Amino acid sequence: xxxxxxNHKHFMxxxxxxxxxxxxxxxxxxxxxxxxxxxxxxxxxxxxxADRIVLVACGTGHYACHVAKYWFEQVARVPVEIxxxxxxxxxxxxxxxxxxxxxxxxxxxxxxxxxxxxxxxGRVGRAVSVVNVPESSIARESDVALPILAGAEISVxxxxxxxxxxxxxxxxxxxxxxxxxxxxxxxxxELVRALSSAPGALARALAIEAxxxxxxxxxxxxxxxxxxxxxxxxxxxLEGALKLKxxxxxxxxxxxxxxxxxxxxxxxxxxxxxxxxxxxxALFEKTVSNMQEVMARGGRIVLVTDAEGARQAGNExxxxxxxxxxxxxxxxxxxxxxxxxxxxxxxMAKGTDVDQPRxxxxxxxxx
Ligand code: G6P
Numbered sequence: 423x424x425x426x427x428x429n430h431k432h433f434m435x436x437x438x439x440x441x442x443x444x445x446x447x448x449x450x451x452x453x454x455x456x457x458x459x460x461x462x463x464x465x466x467x468x469x470x471x472a473d474r475i476v477l478v479a480c481g482t483g484h485y486a487c488h489v490a491k492y493w494f495e496q497v498a499r500v501p502v503e504i505x506x507x508x509x510x511x512x513x514x515x516x517x518x519x520x521x522x523x524x525x526x527x528x529x530x531x532x533x534x535x536x537x538x539x540x541x542x543x544g545r546v547g548r549a550v551s552v553v554n555v556p557e558s559s560i561a562r563e564s565d566v567a568l569p570i571l572a573g574a575e576i577s578v579x580x581x582x583x584x585x586x587x588x589x590x591x592x593x594x595x596x597x598x599x600x601x602x603x604x605x606x607x608x609x610x611x612e613l614v615r616a617l618s619s620a621p622g623a624l625a626r627a628l629a630i631e632a633x634x635x636x637x638x639x640x641x642x643x644x645x646x647x648x649x650x651x652x653x654x655x656x657x658x659x660l661e662g663a664l665k666l667k668x669x670x671x672x673x674x675x676x677x678x679x680x681x682x683x684x685x686x687x688x689x690x691x692x693x694x695x696x697x698x699x700x701x702x703x704a705l706f707e708k709t710v711s712n713m714q715e716v717m718a719r720g721g722r723i724v725l726v727t728d729a730e731g732a733r734q735a736g737n738e739x740x741x742x743x744x745x746x747x748x749x750x751x752x753x754x755x756x757x758x759x760x761x762x763x764x765x766x767x768x769x770m771a772k773g774t775d776v777d778q779p780r781x782x783x784x785x786x787x788x789x
């Protein structure tokens with residue numbers, strides 16, 4: 423395959439900007455756009471008799487699974503376990519033969535995930551893979567392989583594969599809800615319409631790029647950075663921290679906002695920026711009070727929210743990034759953009775090798 427950077431300085435920038443297009447492409451495959459329903463035939467997975475769902479992956483794919491746990495539980499009311507692939511088989515998981523196990527891997531060649539899949543085959547009800555490379559080992563060895571259709575991802579740090587993995591996992595969660603009778607047709611159509619609005623929302627989210635560049639210069643001077651989020655924004659906080667570590671070598675950690683007071687608050691002072699990913703929702707008030715705890719200790723907050731959230735939070739934050747208003751179901755896809763861009767611009771400010779960070783490999787084929 424011939425792939426170039428187009429007008430972008432790095433593959434990572436190109437891949438971030440491709441997200442509206444590739445997510446739309448994936449949706450074309452998994453969604454029946456004429457009827458606003460998921461395309462059951464494109465997935466070929468039966469969740470109706472599953473006693474639970476097991477989601478297994480490494481790195482960024484693992485955080486996609488973490489988001490999917492919220493979706494499967496909320497939409498299909500089915501218990502979900504998420505596993506880091508390297509832990510899965512060695513802890514000798516309790517398997518009943520009735521679970522749908524889903525293995526998420528961009529490359530389809532990650533040794534830990536492949537070993538987990540091999541352990542699961544024959545022990546779980548169905549082994550499904552969600553992969554970007556349809557000829558890969560993980561795709562070939564699973565019962566059903568679902569392509570994420572992101573196109574070649576060259577940058578070591580995964581970006582468009584993450585949002586395309588989320589697109590497929592969201593479609594699966596809606597399908598599971600239909601099959602298990604936890605959503606009716608109107609409910610399915612509402613979620614599918616929300617999902618169909620993701621490409622447009624991603625395109626609008628990219629407009630915050632201009633706001634991110636200036637404060638990323640500041641961020642690049644930090645030694646430690648915290649990312650906070652609640653609900654499905656918690657995995658995004660983990661992903662934002664991973665991206666920042668990978669690209670800029672700044673120590674970063676993601677926490678559930680409510681957990682701040684149980685430990686990490688001890689780290690807070692004026693030198694530890696705290697990035698809060700918080701679209702306005704029912705729990706926004708609580709997030710604002712978490713922010714006040716940080717500010718009372720001299721901490722600097724970067725609030726990533728929507729217009730209403732920005733209004734409610736006032737202008738106390740060190741920086742506020744105003745995101746488009748989106749349906750809560752797709753917020754994890756859309757908030758991936760600021761998480762990625764913050765890491766990208768911090769890396770540029772530090773002058774690190776964006777597409778090829780030290781010590782990392784695109785695909786890790788040893789356990
Ligand atoms: C490597 C990459 C990560 C990636 C992980 C899982 O560590 O550096 O960006 O998330 O592998 O890769 P996979 O291809 O299985 O999704």
